[in-house]
Amino acid sequence: MKLFARCFAVLAVIIYTPWGAATAQNPAADAGLDRQPSTAADMVIWGGTIYTAEDSNPTAEAVVVTGGRITFVGARAQAATYVTETTNVISLNGATLYPGFVDAHAHLSGIGARELTLNLEGIVSLKAVQAALGAYVAENDQAVVIGRGWIETHWPEGRFPSRWDLDDVESERPVILYRADGHAAVANSAAIKAAGITDATTAPFGGEIQKNALGEPTGIFIDAAMSLVGQLAPIPTREDVAEYLAVGGRVYSQYGWTGLHNMSVSWDEVELMEALSDDGSLGIRVYNSINPGELEKLVQSGHRQSGNDRIVTRAMKLYMDGALGSRGAALLAPYADANSTGLILSKAEDVMPMLDVSLRQGIQVNMHAIGDRANRELLNWFEAAFAAVPPSERAVSTPRWRDEHTQIVHLDDIPRYALLGVIPSMQPSHAIGDMHFAADRLGDDRLDGAYAWSSFLETGVIIAGGSDAPVERGDPLIEFYAATARRDLNGFQGEHWRPQEALTRSEALKMFTLWPAFASFAEDQIGSIAVGKKADFTAFDVDLMTAIEADIPKGKATLTIVDGEIIFQAQ
Numbered sequence: 001m002k003l004f005a006r007c008f009a010v011l012a013v014i015i016y017t018p019w020g021a022a023t024a025q026n027p028a029a030d031a032g033l034d035r036q037p038s039t040a041a042d043m044v045i046w047g048g049t050i051y052t053a054e055d056s057n058p059t060a061e062a063v064v065v066t067g068g069r070i071t072f073v074g075a076r077a078q079a080a081t082y083v084t085e086t087t088n089v090i091s092l093n094g095a096t097l098y099p100g101f102v103d104a105h106a107h108l109s110g111i112g113a114r115e116l117t118l119n120l121e122g123i124v125s126l127k128a129v130q131a132a133l134g135a136y137v138a139e140n141d142q143a144v145v146i147g148r149g150w151i152e153t154h155w156p157e158g159r160f161p162s163r164w165d166l167d168d169v170e171s172e173r174p175v176i177l178y179r180a181d182g183h184a185a186v187a188n189s190a191a192i193k194a195a196g197i198t199d200a201t202t203a204p205f206g207g208e209i210q211k212n213a214l215g216e217p218t219g220i221f222i223d224a225a226m227s228l229v230g231q232l233a234p235i236p237t238r239e240d241v242a243e244y245l246a247v248g249g250r251v252y253s254q255y256g257w258t259g260l261h262n263m264s265v266s267w268d269e270v271e272l273m274e275a276l277s278d279d280g281s282l283g284i285r286v287y288n289s290i291n292p293g294e295l296e297k298l299v300q301s302g303h304r305q306s307g308n309d310r311i312v313t314r315a316m317k318l319y320m321d322g323a324l325g326s327r328g329a330a331l332l333a334p335y336a337d338a339n340s341t342g343l344i345l346s347k348a349e350d351v352m353p354m355l356d357v358s359l360r361q362g363i364q365v366n367m368h369a370i371g372d373r374a375n376r377e378l379l380n381w382f383e384a385a386f387a388a389v390p391p392s393e394r395a396v397s398t399p400r401w402r403d404e405h406t407q408i409v410h411l412d413d414i415p416r417y418a419l420l421g422v423i424p425s426m427q428p429s430h431a432i433g434d435m436h437f438a439a440d441r442l443g444d445d446r447l448d449g450a451y452a453w454s455s456f457l458e459t460g461v462i463i464a465g466g467s468d469a470p471v472e473r474g475d476p477l478i479e480f481y482a483a484t485a486r487r488d489l490n491g492f493q494g495e496h497w498r499p500q501e502a503l504t505r506s507e508a509l510k511m512f513t514l515w516p517a518f519a520s521f522a523e524d525q526i527g528s529i530a531v532g533k534k535a536d537f538t539a540f541d542v543d544l545m546t547a548i549e550a551d552i553p554k555g556k557a558t559l560t561i562v563d564g565e566i567i568f569q570a571q
Contacts, residue, residue: 041082042066043564045537048092051545052529053099053513058506063097065535068563073529095558096543098509099528100258100285100536101476104516105404105425105466108262108286109241109269110148110182112248114470118147120177121473126157126165129177133169144191144232145170148178148470151325153436160210161186163219174232181471183323186219187229195229204228206345208328223322223343242272249282253568256476256538256557259285259310261425261466261520263366263404264317267294274306283567284560285310285536287520289317289366295354299361310562312520315364316354317404319345321374324407324434324441329371332410336443342371348381355385362395364521366402366425372410372449378403379416386420402464402519405430406456408442409449418459423519425464426453428482428511429472435494444496453483454501464519465511476512480544481552483508489553505545535564 046062052073062079064072072079083089114121118136123129129150137145152160166175166188174191178184187195199216203209207225210218221229236244252260262273265288276282288311290298295316298304303314322328322343327335330342358365369378382401391397398421406417406424417424431451438450449455456463465483467474478489486502487493503511517527526536542555560568 039066039071039082040084041071041087042068043088043090043535044079044083045090045092045097046076046079047090048095048097048539049543049545050097050529051099051509053509054528054530057530060529063529063535063537065564068535068565070529070531070533070535073531090559092539092559095539095541096545097529097537097539097559098544099513099538100526100560100562101256101512101538102285102516102520102526103252103257103260103466103469103474103476103479103512104464104519105263105427106252106260106469106474107264108248108252108260108273109244110248110470111251111474112244112246113236114148115247115251116244118145118177119149120147121149121180121470123150125155126152126159126161129161130165130169133166133175133177137170137173137175142234143173144234145173145175146178146233147176148182149180150177150186151180151433153325153433160184160218160220163187163189163192163217166219174229176229176233178226179326181323181325183226183328184220184222184326185226185229187221188219191229191232192217192219194232197228201228205347206322206343208343222326223328223345238268238272241269242276245269245273246276246281249276249284249286252284252474253560254557255474256540256560256568257284257474258536258538258560258562258567259287259516259526261287261289261366261464261516263289265290265294265313267297270294270304270311270313273311274304277306277311278308282310283562283565285526285562286312287315287522288313289315289364292316292318292354295357295363298363299357303362308563312522314362314521315366316358318351318354318365318367320367320369320378321345321371324370325437327441329408330374330377331371331408331442331446332373332376335441337440341373344374344377351381352385355381356389359385359389359394359399362399364396364400364402366404368404370405370407372408372413372446375403375406375409376413379413379420379422382422383416383420400519400521405468407434407451408446409452411449414449414452414455415459417456418461422461423464424456424461425466425519426451426456427466427468427472428453428479428508429467431486432482432488433472435488435492435497439494439496447496447498450498452498452501453503457503457507462515462518463511464516465508466516475553476538476557477540477542477544477555478553480508480512481549483511484552485549487549491550509544535561537561541570
């Protein structure tokens with residue numbers, strides 16, 4: 001939102017100042033223009049507690065920004081000496097300011113697409129899915145209907161949807177509805193027929209076609225098998241993808257995120273993001289992990305960034321297994337509620353050469369692993385790659401490779417992360433959602449290594465905190481609450497849900513600020529409020545360090561700033 005002219009800003013502050021909303025103020029009224037400024041500032045922020053994520057100076061009264069960089073952090077009285085007629089003085093009006101919050105694992109185009117397609121997030125029953133689908137197909141004439149966001153965990157029907165459930169609503173056009181985690185989909189009979197799938201069709205490696213007692217496909221396709229019906233979906237145009245990215249970035253700035261680590265990215269998306277960022281259509285920072293099929297392009301281009309430095313591409317995303325909810329996570333022992341050990345999605349003979357190239361070219365590797373078997377294999381593969389390419393032969397001697405999700409880990413493997421220098425990249429909201437079915441999937445014993453945030457920190461590693469949106473909502477306050485409360489949004493924790501694994505509030509703050517910066521090689525530039533760093537800030541109308549626990553997810557972002565530029569300001 002553009003700021004009012006100074007005369008109108010003064011009047012607005014006098015007439016009405018909403019609690020928690022950041023407003024521009026008249027420097028003459030607040031700072032005193034008779035003072036000699038230390039250095040003319042572009043922006044000064046005060047009027048609320050400022051949490052810096054710096055252990056040596058955890059709070060401040062004011063922060064000063066010049067040329068997109070932080071030039072002062074400290075007392076309000078001293079900050080006032082930087083104010084001139086041209087300084088944008090922002091009062092937090094009781095809100096709290098933090099280093100820019102960064103989502104260390106999300107899917108930007110998916111976040112935008114969620115806003116623009118059939119969104120089944122939060123659907124409470126199979127009957128409600130059918131109602132939402134019916135309303136959508138009545139108003140939209142797409143040849144193939146695509147939706148995402150259903151999750152059956154709390155449905156009264158107590159089961160996955162089937163092709164026949166969808167047929168009852170739409171039997172003519174293909175319908176494909178993806179589970180919230182993106183690791184399973186349900187398709188109607190029209191889609192199954194159009195894809196040429198029969199009772200005799202076998203699943204590809206890393207996938208499963210669920211069938212009933214008669215051998216008929218039920219409509220549920222897991223992991224790699226989703227491609228069998230996914231090929232029916234229309235390929236988004238370049239314009240479509242650009243809209244997804246721009247909308248996703250706008251939504252994220254409104255939540256208070258100043259950046260995200262973008263997973264499973266195509267090369268076209270990289271180029272689009274760079275263009276959108278440079279022309280001002282995408283305000284947040286994005287750190288890209290490309291699809292493995294784009295590795296050669298990244299090798300050829302080397303580390304790259306947009307002209308304004310906000311879009312950085314230097315990493316690759318791989319998959320080891322599926323998801324726990326759809327029983328695709330690879331386990332060391334069978335599921336407690338199914339005769340299966342899940343799915344391994346990658347082969348060592350395919351992955352190891354890519355790991356070798358990545359070490360030699362300085363490409364960070366971020367690999368999805370959820371089950372305890374998948375996490376152990378990830379560590380084994382990374383360890384073998386590190387042994388094969390010693391630090392002297394690497395482009396980056398300490399490569400900071402990451403384990404994306406790290407959800408279920410055998411206790412014997414937790415210390416290996418620190419020993420190998422592998423960063424757990426974890427999403428707290430997965431724990432408060434999964435608590436309703438994880439015990440059924442795993443049994444109680446394996447919960448000791450499930451979502452084990454505190455146990456990891458005790459070994460000396462850091463945790464890069466994310467949301468995995470659009471799998472989850474992508475709200476930083478929900479993630480912060482989940483990390484510190486380890487309860488669902490109704491306050492429920494459940495029996496034996498390992499409350500000792502919850503984080504302190506100061507740890508959770510770093511989980512979404514300083515530690516994602518480290519996990520993207522940017523800790524010298526962003527991640528805390530310190531002199532010399534880039535001016536990335538997030539303000540919320542709730543004090544995350546002192547608020548009543550249940551009030552945290554009820555808060556809202558009031559201000560989002562990147563490089564000293566306001567990219568979102570609450571009304």
